[in-house]
Amino acid sequence: MTTLALDPAEASFQRAQTRSAELDTEIARSPERFRVLTGDRPTGPLHLGHLFGTLANRVRLQDAGVEVLVLVADYQVIADRDDLGDLPGAVTGLLLDQLAAGLDPDRTTFFRHSAVPALNQLMLPFLSLVTVAELQRNPTVKAEAEAAGARPLSGLLLTYPVHQAADILFCGGNLVPVGRDQLPHLELTRTIARRFNQRYGQLFPEPEALLSQAPLLLGTDGTKMSKSRGNTLALRDDEDRTAALIRGATTDAERTISYQPDRRPEVSNLVLLGALCRGESPESFADSIGGRGAAALKAAVTEAVNEHLRPLRRRRAELTADPGAVREVLALGNARANELAEATLDRVRVAMQMS
Numbered sequence: 001m002t003t004l005a006l007d008p009a010e011a012s013f014q015r016a017q018t019r020s021a022e023l024d025t026e027i028a029r030s031p032e033r034f035r036v037l038t039g040d041r042p043t044g045p046l047h048l049g050h051l052f053g054t055l056a057n058r059v060r061l062q063d064a065g066v067e068v069l070v071l072v073a074d075y076q077v078i079a080d081r082d083d084l085g086d087l088p089g090a091v092t093g094l095l096l097d098q099l100a101a102g103l104d105p106d107r108t109t110f111f112r113h114s115a116v117p118a119l120n121q122l123m124l125p126f127l128s129l130v131t132v133a134e135l136q137r138n139p140t141v142k143a144e145a146e147a148a149g150a151r152p153l154s155g156l157l158l159t160y161p162v163h164q165a166a167d168i169l170f171c172g173g174n175l176v177p178v179g180r181d182q183l184p185h186l187e188l189t190r191t192i193a194r195r196f197n198q199r200y201g202q203l204f205p206e207p208e209a210l211l212s213q214a215p216l217l218l219g220t221d222g223t224k225m226s227k228s229r230g231n232t233l234a235l236r237d238d239e240d241r242t243a244a245l246i247r248g249a250t251t252d253a254e255r256t257i258s259y260q261p262d263r264r265p266e267v268s269n270l271v272l273l274g275a276l277c278r279g280e281s282p283e284s285f286a287d288s289i290g291g292r293g294a295a296a297l298k299a300a301v302t303e304a305v306n307e308h309l310r311p312l313r314r315r316r317a318e319l320t321a322d323p324g325a326v327r328e329v330l331a332l333g334n335a336r337a338n339e340l341a342e343a344t345l346d347r348v349r350v351a352m353q354m355s
Contacts (some may be wrong), residue, residue: 013180016183016211019208019209027064031065032065033174034061034066034067035066035067035171035174036067036210037069037171038069039167040054040070041073041074043077044090044227044228045232046098046101047232048225048232048235048305049217049225052215053216053217054212055097055098055101055103056214058103059102062103062104066175067107067109068103068108070098070108070109070333072095072112072113072330075120075156075163076113079154080157093236096319096320097235098110099316099329100316100319105329105332111333112330113167115338118338118342118345119167120163121345122341125352126165126166126169129195129196129199130161130162130191135159135162138185139181140184141158141160161184161188164188165189169193170341170345172204172340174207175207178209178211178212179211180211182209186207194206200348200352218265218266219231219232220233220246220249242305242306246298247302249266249298251266251267251270251294252266252294254267255293257271257289257291259282259283259285268282270297271289273305274305277307277309288300
């Protein structure tokens with residue numbers, strides 16, 4: 001009997017799934033062994049996809065006792081756009097969303113790319129450890145190159161995977177929460193760490209992937225939830241705007257509500273959203289609507305979302321009223337990140353006999 005071999009990407013994903021389950025057990029037993037690096041580009045408001053996909057996991061790891069560092073990747077905003085918009089406002093908004101979601105600056109470090117020169121200087125030795133072909137094969141780089149069309153690919157976007165490696169390795173990050181599509185990025189980071197260690201001596205850990213178990217939420221138009229598509233439910237929206245966006249969400253003509261993601265993706269997405277906000281199964285949420293149709297479904301989802309976000313929005317309003325405290329959070333985090341980055345860069349210079 002012939003057994004078909006898995007393609008390399010699928011095999012890598014299955015290995016990561018198995019290892020992620022082991023890592024969760026290890027975190028529960030010895031959280032102090034881990035340092036997590038994660039982050040976001042300040043390109044717009046965070047939304048419910050972020051809340052259930054990443055923010056809730058960051059809070060979980062923080063509360064478990066893991067050291068968490070959150071990068072505000074402001075340099076990456078210029079990788080693929082000419083107009084930065086209100087970048088300072090976007091950075092502040094990103095920080096407010098995360099603090100309101102439950103991240104605690106006494107236990108989690110927030111910092112900006114542009115405020116940590118030593119981190120970015122690590123790009124130079126790291127670039128010497130990879131080839132142009134390896135960068136061009138990266139799925140994100142390939143996708144962005146295709147999307148750019150006639151627009152030339154910027155050097156920063158081409159080297160984005162190496163910049164990400166510097167983000168992770170500068171602080172000795174050994175655990176990175178990722179989705180399946182980000183596994184190739186992390187594998188290149190592991191390759192860079194391994195090549196550096198082989199060439200210059202053991203210095204960097206090879207970080208491991210902690211795969212996200214969060215379900216994929218679609219946008220209100222039934223496509224991928226994305227800030228650039230304008231189909232998101234932003235955490236900072238007020239209740240009336242949230243209600244209006246959900247009323248306009250795509251559904252179908254069937255009156256009985258069911259959770260069937262493959263057959264009814266738009267309806268099932270609303271069911272899943274309501275279920276996540278209520279903390280119950282999608283099947284149970286769908287059954288509670290039954291044959292009352294899309295209008296009843298949207299009303300129930302609106303109530304669930306607004307109820308779930310009410311404490312977060314209240315906390316965000318309190319934080320917004322004290323901008324000095326938010327600036328202090330970032331200043332303290334930048335100082336911590338600089339301390340880590342400068343120590344790492346000093347060790348790199350010594351290892352490379354440049355100091």
